[in-house]
Amino acid sequence: MGNRVTDILWQLLICEKIMPTKVYQYGSPSNLIASGKAENQIRLQVRFWNQLVETDREFADRYREITNKADEKIASFNEQVQMKQQAIDALREEIKGSGDGQDRARSMSRRRERRSRRF
Numbered sequence: 001m002g003n004r005v006t007d008i009l010w011q012l013l014i015c016e017k018i019m020p021t022k023v024y025q026y027g028s029p030s031n032l033i034a035s036g037k038a039e040n041q042i043r044l045q046v047r048f049w050n051q052l053v054e055t056d057r058e059f060a061d062r063y064r065e066i067t068n069k070a071d072e073k074i075a076s077f078n079e080q081v082q083m084k085q086q087a088i089d090a091l092r093e094e095i096k097g098s099g100d101g102q103d104r105a106r107s108m109s110r111r112r113e114r115r116s117r118r119f
Contacts, residue, residue, distance in 0.1 A: 085115050 068075035
């Protein structure tokens with residue numbers, strides 16, 4: 001019995017016969033989507049994430065305020081880092097060229113805003 005199974009497996013390997021495969025389809029029932037339950041959960045998840053981001057930014061801003069007030073060296077260092085980052089951003093803009101200036105300007109201003117919150 002063991003030899004027969006081994007022979008069959010060996011033939012499958014040698015002959016490179018394709019084994020039948022199963023294709024699974026993932027998703028949710030149409031009535032779930034129609035009722036809006038899935039969209040509601042996604043909306044709640046996004047709202048929760050946005051609140052976490054907002055809380056993190058507030059915490060980081062407050063932390064920077066406290067550390068900058070506590071030590072002038074830290075405040076000076078953070079200011080230097082911010083100036084260097086602005087210089088890097090300006091060089092990146094030069095390298096990228098003109099292209100679609102409005103979109104790039106908006107994205108760069110957002111980056112600068114995020115970076116300024118960090119320091």
